[in-house]
C-alpha cells in the first residue's frame with residue numbers, strides 16, 4: 555500500500571491559501587483573531603485597507619496581539635505598546651528605540667471573492683483559484699461547515715471520477731480527461747444524470763453537463779460548469795480540531811438567471827449531501843486502482859507540496 559506522509563494526514567499542513575475570515579468580518583481599525591489550519595493568527599487592515607496576517611503572539615514576550623489596537627496605521631501590542639507596521643517590522647517601542655530585530659511573523663494575506671485568505675509560507679506557490687469571466691458573475695460565500703473528514707478527501711472527491719456514477723447517478727458521455735500540473739490536477743468531463751427526473755430537473759434532457767474540476771494545492775478546488783448553465787464553485791477546506799475539516803464554499807453565478815441559479819444550487823446541495831454521508835464515515839486507505847488515476851495524481855501532488863512554514 556503506498557504510504558503518504560502529508561496526504562490525508564492531520565500531522566502536518568502543506569503550504570496553501572487558507573480561508574481565514576469573511577471580508578465583512580474584518581472592519582478597518584479593528585483587530586481580529588482567528589485560528590487558521592491550527593495556528594492562532596491576528597488579522598487587521600493597513601492604512602490602504604489591505605488585509606494583514608500576523609502570528610497572534612507578540613515577538614516581545616508573547617502577548618496576544620489580538621487584544622491589541624490599531625494606532626497610526628500600525629498594530630499595537632496591548633502589553634508593552636510595541637507597534638508593528640504592515641510588513642511586521644517593529645516601528646515603535648515606548649521610551650526606547652524600535653527593535654528592528656524583533657518583527658512580528660507575517661504571512662501573505664489576500665482579499666478575494668469576499669474572503670480573507672492567508673498563505674502559510676513565505677511566498678505563495680500558486681494563486682487563489684478564480685473562474686474565467688469572474689467580473690461578469692455574482693459571488694456568494696455562505697457560512698462554512700465542519701465535517702468529520704480530512705480536507706484533502708473533500709477536495710479529492712471532485713477528482714474521484716469513479717464515484718460519479720454509483721453515488722451521484724451521473725453517467726459519463728465522454729471519457730474524463732486528466733491533466734496534471736505541479737500544484738494542480740484537473741479533470742474535464744461530460745456527463746448526464748441516469749434518472750429521467752434528474753435530467754429534467756437539471757435541464758440535461760438534450761444536453762450534457764460539461765464541467766471541469768481543478769485542484770490547487772491540497773485544500774482548494776474550482777469546479778467550473780459550462781453546460782447546461784454557466785456557473786462555478788470554489789471549494790476550500792482546512793483542518794480543525796479534532797481531526798475535522800472546516801469548509802468554505804464560494805459560488806459564482808452569471809448575473810440575471812435567478813430561476814436557473816436556484817436549480818443549480820439545488821443540484822449542488824444534493825451532490826454535496828450524498829458526498830458528506832460517505833466522507834464522514836470513510837476510513838480512508840490509499841489502495842488506488844487504475845480507475846482512481848486522478849485521485850492518485852492528486853494525492854501525489856499533495857505529497858510533493860512543501861510543509862507550511864512553522865505552522
Ligand code: FES
Nearest residue numbers: 612614615631634
Ligand atoms: S509582549 Fe508585546 S510589547 Fe511586550
Ligand SMILES: [Fe+2]
Nearest residue numbers: 711712825829
Ligand atoms: Fe462527489
